[in-house]
Amino acid sequence: MSTEARERREQLSAELRDEPAESFGQLAPGQLATLADALKRQRESRAAGLNEAAEEALKLVPALARGPVRRILFR
Numbered sequence: 254m255s256t257e258a259r260e261r262r263e264q265l266s267a268e269l270r271d272e273p274a275e276s277f278g279q280l281a282p283g284q285l286a287t288l289a290d291a292l293k294r295q296r297e298s299r300a301a302g303l304n305e306a307a308e309e310a311l312k313l314v315p316a317l318a319r320g321p322v323r324r325i326l327f328r
Contacts, residue, residue, distance in 0.1 A: 261285035268292040 261282040265273050268289045277285065307327070314322050 255282070257282045258285070261289065265289040265292075268296070 258278075258281075262273065262277065262285055265277065265285050265288055269292065280288070311319050311323060
């Protein structure tokens with residue numbers, strides 16, 4: 254396995270938060286990088302959506318209590 258392929262596999266492993274299956278070793282380094290980037294973008298998109306939903310939910314809390322509620326929920 255080349256150095257580039259090893260680096261890309263490590264990048265994918267970091268995004269998966271686990272070791273990828275052995276069959277991923279058949280992919281080219283560029284394909285591994287593309288997959289890792291797609292996983293990263295998806296995770297960021299989900300996190301942004303959750304943050305947006307949380308902020309919308311806070312609008313249901315009375316204005317004076319929003320600060321303390323935000324601190325309690327999002328330490």
